[in-house]
Amino acid sequence: MSPILEISDLSVAYRTPAGDVRAVEQVSLTLNAGEVVGLCGESGSGKSTLAYGATRLLRPPALITGGSVRYHGRRITHGGAPADILTLSRRELHALRWREIAIVFQSAMNALNPVLRVRNQLLDAVQAHLRLPGDEARDKVAGLLDLVGIPRDRLRSYPHELSGGMRQRVMIAMALASDPEVVIMDEPTTALDVVVQRDILAQIVELKETLGFAICFITHDLSLLLELADRIAVMYAGRLLETGSSQAIMRDPAHPYTRGLLNSFPSLHGPRRELVGIPGSPPDLRDPLPGCPFAPRCAHAVPACGAVDMTLEPWSGPASAPAEHLTACPIVTPEASRKEVLS
């Protein structure tokens, strides 16, 4: 496994008159070449901020307050060493974005320009980043549509003439224009219905297999990640609570929040389970509590939760390789759960 994008201790804050909103707090996450990492969290948990912070796409009042993001691509290096995205110059950033790291933005409806034809939007992206001559650029654009299975006659369409699924495919085609190493997908299927969602995810996996890019897949739907991702990182209130392979997360969730999430969605097959859910709502990041941010909603909270330092420690549950599966909760340990302290 060779890492392609290494986020270490990244912190991002939003400056507001009422004080800093610490949206991402010391998050470390590694994306390996050709891997699908799922980043899961509810709205406001900082998952998009993490991705946009790591690619330096945030504008003030957002401020990166610490950490590093090392990119191990072939085409961009800093004198042989991996480039730190947080210290790249404007010119280097321009070379990095889209060619090395591409993003499929949330809600294709808003990300596409409604008054431009599909062809012109794709041309715009291709010419800005690849500097191809006119003919080649047009061929490239047509080829991109083939890649995502949209008929070429749709090049003349405006975004409103396409279905939601097609718009999302255009966004994916655009991201893949320059054979990137890393594709960040920010809720690419959230607004679509399940049948279209499955089509698009199947296509994403197929493209990943052919083109070999790594995917950081951001979503609030853990059930979808369990099927799609190799590894899953669970985020809550700007912190990572748990990382592990999807197998480990599904069979042997360590953190109470992950357990709650797994117990929140109704299943279609098998016997009807008792669904518990997670009572309460996420905390206010302007005024964070000391210790674990999930403690107020946690069924297993003890006074010691206020002193938890939120570093990820290995979890050695029955279905997990300890080096792979990390949790931020030192209270709920495999021993504790075996003693049936936990439900």
Added chain:
Amino acid sequence: MTEPVIGTDAASAAGAPAGGAAAGGAAAGGAAIAAAEAVQSAAASRGPLAMQAAGLSKDYKLGTGAVLHAVRNVSFGLYRGAVVALVGESGSGKSTVAKLLAGQERLTAGTITLGGRPVDIRSIRAFRRYKSQVQYVFQDPFSSLNPVHTVGYHLARPVRLHQGDVKDVNAAVAALLEQVRLTPAAQFVAKYPHELSGGQRQRVSFARALAARPTVLLADEPVSMLDVSIRLEMLNLLDDLRTRLSLAMLYITHDIASARYFADEVLVMYGGQIVERGPAEDVTQHPAHPYTQLLIASAPDPDSISPGGRPPGDPPGGGTARPPAPPWPPGGGTARPPGTPGGGPAATGCPFSSRCPLAVGRCRQENPALQLLTPQRAAACWRLDVAASAAEAARPDPLSPRYRDTREEGQS
């Protein structure tokens, strides 16, 4: 010229063949009503009939002179204290049905009865009386609340409009907030929508609907905009409200798994028609119609992951030594050949025939009517026998032998 295609997206823009379409649909129409009336709703055991829709149809005239049949021959009943789920993909006509019931759209054909009396809302006063009995909850709590008004204002208005006898409006508003568990109520009355979380906003929408003291609640995707961890609480709240206030509820969703847990009866819509209906558990566990089978196979379901694909502890992903690709989709396929996205409902015959793997000539010419399977279940398909045996052979996805293999490995 007829083009019974729902939604203005893919199919119609692609110039799907139009014309000469209605024959099959019209012929099947009368029988469909008959079968739909013969079905005993699984929701009926909960309470008395509150609202009855019979043969609802809605056509839209398109600019081109073509007609879009958004809803065709839809019949069902809503019962006090029961939840009926309307499931289907975007563009299947499910929201149009709710708008017809809410009186926001005029019927092309069909009748709606409320409490046994045919609905007539042509005068403004009649419409207002109707509204105080039938309320609508919108999908998006971020756009359905006015950002410049407080929660108190949002609730005080419907209280004054619909509860004419109420003396103390503030107390009524507080009672509403407590009903949707926004407590302490005093803390929420003065807040603006932007100060609330998504879940809290949707609770305000519920409270606003309840302010009219309705008997029927039409909930159009009430939880699909909310986070997964909040959804369950919200459905539990709705569940509690329908029991306590004995509301007749129509729950519109594209998430058939939530319908399994929350609804008494499930109606599956495709191309403006009900293609299958029956008790929620029955329909989700033994789907009869190929579209329902596809819908269920498409829903993300972690239980279907095979350990054969990725053994625990095996380092997944990564550079050189990569394990085989995860089985996504576990169903292995979609209802249409890859590379041909956006196939909409068919113009002639069964609307699903353009995507159905089991479609034969008859499916493309004649629109099937709902047939009774059991007293509580019905499905509209010419090939139900084939669909049933395919489903039996490879549950839950009849379309892919690959899926079956991984499932069996998973069990061994």
